[in-house]
Amino acid sequence: MSTRQTIRLTVNGKPYEREVEARLTLADFIRHELHLGGTHVGCEHGICGACTILIDGSSARACLTLAVQADGANITTVEGLRNRETGQLHPIQQAFVEAHGLQCGFCTPGFMMTTLELLGENPDPSDDEIKEALGGNLCRCTGYQSILDSVRLAARRLQSASAA
Amino acid sequence: MAFDIPTRTEDLPTDAPRFIGKTVNRIEDPALVSGTVEFIDNLSLPGMLHCAILRSPHPHARITRIDASAALALPGVEAVLTGEDVARWCDPCFTAPEGWGNYCLAVGKVRFVGEPVVAVAASSRYVAEDALELIQVDYALLDAVANPDEAMAPGAPVVFEERRTNVIQSRTYTWGEVDRVFAAADRIVSRQFRWNRVGANPTETFGCICQWDLADNSLICRGAYQTPRFMAIGRAASLRLPANKVKVVSHAQGGGFGGKGGPRGTDIAALLSRKSGGRPVKYIEDRMEYLLAGGGQSWDRYYDAALAVKADGTVTGFKVRLVDDQGAGAEGYGTISAAKPLAAFTGNYRIEAAFYDLTLVATNRAPTYPYRGYGPPPHNLVLESLMDVAARELALDPAELRRRNYIRPEQFPYTVPSGNEYDSGNYAAVLDRVLELADYRALRETQAQARAEGRLVGIGVVSTVEPGVFDWNAYATVGVPGVGVPEGVKVAVDVFGNVTVAVGFNLQGQGQFTVAAQVVADYLGVDMNSVKVTTASTDVALPHFGQGGSRLGVAVTGAILGACDKLRQTFCRVVAHVMHTDPEQIELFNGRLRMKQAPEHGMSIAEVAGLMLSRSDLLPPGVEPCPEATFVWVSPNRNQPDDQGRCRSYLTAAAATHVVQVEIDRDTGQVKILGYYIVDDCGTRLNPASVEGQLQGGVAQGVGAALYEEYVYDAQCQPLVSTFVDYLVPTIHEVPMTVKDHLVTPSPVAPLGAKGCGEGAIHTTPAALLCAINDALAPLGLECRETPASPQRLWKLLHDQA
Numbered sequence: 010m011s012t013r014q015t016i017r018l019t020v021n022g023k024p025y026e027r028e029v030e031a032r033l034t035l036a037d038f039i040r041h042e043l044h045l046g047g048t049h050v051g052c053e054h055g056i057c058g059a060c061t062i063l064i065d066g067s068s069a070r071a072c073l074t075l076a077v078q079a080d081g082a083n084i085t086t087v088e089g090l091r092n093r094e095t096g097q098l099h100p101i102q103q104a105f106v107e108a109h110g111l112q113c114g115f116c117t118p119g120f121m122m123t124t125l126e127l128l129g130e131n132p133d134p135s136d137d138e139i140k141e142a143l144g145g146n147l148c149r150c151t152g153y154q155s156i157l158d159s160v161r162l163a164a165r166r167l168q169s170a171s172a173a
Numbered sequence: 174m175a176f177d178i179p180t181r182t183e184d185l186p187t188d189a190p191r192f193i194g195k196t197v198n199r200i201e202d203p204a205l206v207s208g209t210v211e212f213i214d215n216l217s218l219p220g221m222l223h224c225a226i227l228r229s230p231h232p233h234a235r236i237t238r239i240d241a242s243a244a245l246a247l248p249g250v251e252a253v254l255t256g257e258d259v260a261r262w263c264d265p266c267f268t269a270p271e272g273w274g275n276y277c278l279a280v281g282k283v284r285f286v287g288e289p290v291v292a293v294a295a296s297s298r299y300v301a302e303d304a305l306e307l308i309q310v311d312y313a314l315l316d317a318v319a320n321p322d323e324a325m326a327p328g329a330p331v332v333f334e335e336r337r338t339n340v341i342q343s344r345t346y347t348w349g350e351v352d353r354v355f356a357a358a359d360r361i362v363s364r365q366f367r368w369n370r371v372g373a374n375p376t377e378t379f380g381c382i383c384q385w386d387l388a389d390n391s392l393i394c395r396g397a398y399q400t401p402r403f404m405a406i407g408r409a410a411s412l413r414l415p416a417n418k419v420k421v422v423s424h425a426q427g428g429g430f431g432g433k434g435g436p437r438g439t440d441i442a443a444l445l446s447r448k449s450g451g452r453p454v455k456y457i458e459d460r461m462e463y464l465l466a467g468g469g470q471s472w473d474r475y476y477d478a479a480l481a482v483k484a485d486g487t488v489t490g491f492k493v494r495l496v497d498d499q500g501a502g503a504e505g506y507g508t509i510s511a512a513k514p515l516a517a518f519t520g521n522y523r524i525e526a527a528f529y530d531l532t533l534v535a536t537n538r539a540p541t542y543p544y545r546g547y548g549p550p551p552h553n554l555v556l557e558s559l560m561d562v563a564a565r566e567l568a569l570d571p572a573e574l575r576r577r578n579y580i581r582p583e584q585f586p587y588t589v590p591s592g593n594e595y596d597s598g599n600y601a602a603v604l605d606r607v608l609e610l611a612d613y614r615a616l617r618e619t620q621a622q623a624r625a626e627g628r629l630v631g632i633g634v635v636s637t638v639e640p641g642v643f644d645w646n647a648y649a650t651v652g653v654p655g656v657g658v659p660e661g662v663k664v665a666v667d668v669f670g671n672v673t674v675a676v677g678f679n680l681q682g683q684g685q686f687t688v689a690a691q692v693v694a695d696y697l698g699v700d701m702n703s704v705k706v707t708t709a710s711t712d713v714a715l716p717h718f719g720q721g722g723s724r725l726g727v728a729v730t731g732a733i734l735g736a737c738d739k740l741r742q743t744f745c746r747v748v749a750h751v752m753h754t755d756p757e758q759i760e761l762f763n764g765r766l767r768m769k770q771a772p773e774h775g776m777s778i779a780e781v782a783g784l785m786l787s788r789s790d791l792l793p794p795g796v797e798p799c800p801e802a803t804f805v806w807v808s809p810n811r812n813q814p815d816d817q818g819r820c821r822s823y824l825t826a827a828a829a830t831h832v833v834q835v836e837i838d839r840d841t842g843q844v845k846i847l848g849y850y851i852v853d854d855c856g857t858r859l860n861p862a863s864v865e866g867q868l869q870g871g872v873a874q875g876v877g878a879a880l881y882e883e884y885v886y887d888a889q890c891q892p893l894v895s896t897f898v899d900y901l902v903p904t905i906h907e908v909p910m911t912v913k914d915h916l917v918t919p920s921p922v923a924p925l926g927a928k929g930c931g932e933g934a935i936h937t938t939p940a941a942l943l944c945a946i947n948d949a950l951a952p953l954g955l956e957c958r959e960t961p962a963s964p965q966r967l968w969k970l971l972h973d974q975a
C-alpha cells in the first residue's frame with residue numbers, strides 16, 4: 010500500500026524533488042504536497058476537466074494521473090499563468106475576467122489551461138474549434154457562452170500581442 | 174430614525190450612477206482566475222484528520238452488526254464513528270414538516286443507498302479509505318419502496334416506522350371558483366406528466382473542516398456553506414449544542430444551486446473531531462458520494478393536470494395534482510419546494526381559479542434537496558405544455574394563445590389566485606420583442622419546409638414568471654413558520670475613505686460581492702476598488718440567510734442602501750455640528766457631505782470618518798466615534814398566509830419568454846437545438862453581465878433537465894447513476910449559444926427596482942424545449958410527456974409507433 014518512490018519534476022518553472030506514495034494522484038500531489046490549490050477537483054474520474062493541467066505542454070487530467078507518472082515532467086498549472094513578480098494576469102486570465110467567463114470559478118483553471126494549449130497550437134481558432142477543444146470541460150454555472158467569448162477575446166489579445 | 178431605501182436608481186445621492194446598471198468587471202474574479210481563492214479543500218489546519226464514510230449498499234435494511242475493530246487498529250486511524258455514538262450524542266436533523274429527519278449516520282437501519290453507516294477519521298484520506306475496507310457491517314434486508322405507488326399501497330413497508338405511513342403530507346388548495354370555471358369551460362385539456370429526478374451538481378462538491386473544542390464544548394465548522402446561520406442553528410439542534418457555541422465559517426463555493434451545505438457531512442466531521450480529542454477533521458464529499466446521496470437531488474414528480482379553456486382561448490382554470498417522491502425523508506427541505514409554485518401558480522396569465530392537490534411521499538430513494546428554481550421548473554413545464562395542447566386543439570398559434578391570456582400592464586400590482594402579488598411587468602411587450610428577435614414568422618416557414626421534407630422540426634414559445642426574493646411565508650402551509658427573511662450587512666468607512674462591507678455569506682458564483690461594491694461605491698461616491706467585501710462568520714455576522722430563492726442580489730442591495738442611509742444621517746449630523754448648522758442643511762452628494770445652500774462647502778467621507786475617529790472633541794452629543802453602520806433588510810409589506818396558503822410572498826416577479834426551434838433526429842432520437850432566443854425583464858439590471866450569466870447558466874441546466882440528466886433507479890430502488898458518465902451534465906456542445914435581449918420594467922417595491930433573477934432560465938428552458946419537441950412530434954400524433962426527453966426515450970416513442 011505504501012510503496013514510496015522519489016520523483017523529480019518541474020512545476021511552473023520550479024524544480025521539486027519529493028518522496029511520494031505510489032498511489033498518490035498527481036492532483037493530490039499538486040494540491041496538498043506542493044500547496045498549489047488552483048488545480049481543482051470536481052469528479053476524480055476524468056470527466057469534468059476541473060483538474061486540467063499541462064504536462065510537457067499537453068493538457069492532462071491530474072486526477073487520473075499518478076504523481077509517480079509525472080517523474081521528470083514539466084508541468085504547468087493555473088498558478089503558472091500570472092506573472093510571478095508583477096502579479097499581472099495572463100491575457101487568458103484577463104480575457105476570462107473581462108468577458109465574464111466565470112461565475113463560481115471552480116471550473117475556470119481547467120478551462121484556462123485547456124485554452125492555453127489550444128491557443129498555443131491554433132492562435133486563431135474558429136468557434137467550432139474552440140468548442141471541440143473545450144468539449145471535455147464541464148461548467149455548471151455559465152452555460153458556456155461567456156467562456157466561448159473569453160476564449161475568442163484571449164485569442165485576439167494574444168495575436169495582437171505577438172503581432173506587436 | 175426612519176431609513177430611506179430608494180427603489181429607483183435616480184434617487185441615489187449622485188448625479189449619475191457610475192457602476193450600478195453598468196457591466197463592470199467582478200471584484201471576485203482576479204483571485205478566482207489566479208487559483209488563489211480558498212475553497213474549503215485548499216485549507217489545511219494543524220493536526221487535521223481526514224474523514225471517509227462507509228455508505229449503505231442497500232435501499233432498506235436493518236443493521237445487525239458492525240465490526241470496526243480492524244479499522245480502528247489500522248495505523249493512522251484516530252476515530253471511528255457509528256450509529257451507536259450518534260444515537261447517544263445527536264438528534265435527527267429537523268425537517269419541514271417535522272419528524273421526517275434522519276440521523277447523520279444510520280441508527281439501527283438504513284433507508285437509502287448511500288446513507289452513511291460508519292465514518293473514519295485518519296491521518297489521510299487514503300488511510301481513511303483503507304480503513305473502510307476493514308469494516309464489516311451485517312444487514313438484514315427489508316423490502317424497499319421504490320416509488321410513490323408502492324409507498325402508498327396498503328401494507329407497504331414504511332420508511333420511518335414511527336410515522337406508520339409513507340405519506341409525509343397530503344393536502345389540497347382551492348383558489349377561486351374552480352368547479353364553476355371547469356363546468357363552464359368550452360374545453361378541458363388534461364395530461365399526465367412525469368418529471369424524473371435531476372439535481373444541482375455544482376462543480377465543487379460539499380466539503381468542511383470541523384473542530385470540536387472539548388474544553389468549551391463548542392464547535393467551529395468551516396466549509397462550503399450556502400446559508401451559514403441556518404446551518405449553525407441546524408447543527409446546534411442536531412448536535413445538542415447551544416446555538417451560540419456553533420460557529421460556521423462560510424468559504425467560497427464552487428457553485429451551489431441549492432443544497433450546498435452538507436448538514437450530514439458537517440455533523441459527521443464534528444462528531445469525529447469530538448471522538449478524536451478535538452482535532453480538526455476534514456470531510457470532502459467526492460462526486461460519487463454526491464451523485465449517490467449528496468444534497469441536490471430534486472423533483473421526482475408525477476403530475477396530472479388540466480386547463481379550463483373558453484372557445485376564444487381564454488384560460489379560466491388550472492388544476493394540478495402532484496405526487497412528489499421525496500425519497501427517504503425531508504432532511505433536505507425538498508418537501509417545501511412543492512409549495513413554491515404558490516408564488517406564481519398561474520404563471521403569466523389571468524387564470525381566475527386554480528386547484529392544487531399535493532402529496533409528498535417518502536420512498537427508499539435518496540432524500541431530495543433544493544435545486545435552482547425550487548419547484549416551479551416542473552410546474553411551469555406542466556402549465557406551458559397544457560397551454561400548447563390548448564393552442565393545438567383550438568388551432569391557435571401558441572404565441573397568440575399566450576398573448577390573449579397575459580396579465581396586462583395596467584393590472585399590476587396583480588394578485589394571482591394562489592395569493593402572491595406580482596409587482597410589475599409587461600408580458601406582451603416581452604413576447605413582441607422575442608418574436609421579432611427570433612423572426613418567428615421565418616422560423617415557422619422553415620418549419621413548414623422541413624415538415625414537407627419529412628423532418629421533425631418544432632418550435633416552443635414559452636412564457637414564465639420568476640418569483641424573486643423568497644420569503645418564508647410562502648412555505649407556511651407545509652410546516653415552515655415565519656414571515657420575512659432578514660439579510661444584514663455592516664458598512665464601515667475608514668480614515669482614508671476606504672469602505673469595508675461585511676456580509677453573512679460567501680462567494681458562490683452569482684457575483685453578489687460585486688453588486689455590493691457597486692451599490693456602496695455609487696452611494697458613497699467612492700471607487701469600486703476602494704470597497705472591500707468580506708464574509709463575517711456566524712458568531713459575529715448580523716442576521717442573514719445567504720444565497721437562495723433569487724433573493725440575495727436584491728436583499729444585499731437593500732441592506733447596503735439601509736446601512737448607507739444610516740451613515741449618511743450620522744455624517745450629516747457630524748458635518749452640521751462642525752459647520753454650525755442643522756443636519757437638514759447638509760446633504761450627501763457625489764461622495765461629499767455639503768451645505769445644501771452652498772455646495773462648495775463640504776467634507777469628503779474620508780474627512781468625516783477621520784474626524785469621527787480622531788476628534789471626539791468635535792463630535793455632536795450622542796454621536797459615537799464610529800463611522801460604521803449596520804442594517805438588516807427584510808422584504809417590505811409581507812404578511813401571514815391564510816389557510817389556503819395565500820399571502821404576499823415573493824417580492825418581485827421577473828418575466829421571460831423563450832423561443833426555441835429544435836429538430837429531432839428520427840434515427841437516433843437526438844434533439845438538436847437549431848436556434849434559441851430569450852427576452853427577459855427583471856427590472857433594473859444591477860450588473861448586466863451577471864444577469865446574462867445567470868440566464869445562460871439557467872439555460873444550460875434547463876437543457877440538462879429537459880434532455881439529458883436523470884437520477885435513474887432500478888425497480889429494487891438501486892441507483893444506477895454514480896459518475897458523470899451516467900449522469901449527463903451538458904457540455905459546450907449541448908448548450909445553445911442563445912440570442913438575448915431584454916426589457917426593463919423596474920420593480921416599484923424592490924431596492925433600486927431590481928428583481929430577483931438568479932434562478933432565471935431554468936424556469937423556462939425545460940418547458941420551452943418540451944413544447945418544441947411536442948410541436949415537432951405533432952404531425953405524427955405523438956407527444957412526449959416525460960423528462961428528460963433523452964434520445965433513448967424519444968427514439969422509443971418514435972420506434973414504438975412504427
Ligand code: FES
Binds near residue numbers: 052053054058072
Ligand atoms: S477532477 Fe479530474 S476530470 Fe474531474
Ligand code: FES
Binds near residue numbers: 110111113115151428
Ligand atoms: S464557473 Fe462555476 S462551474 Fe464554471
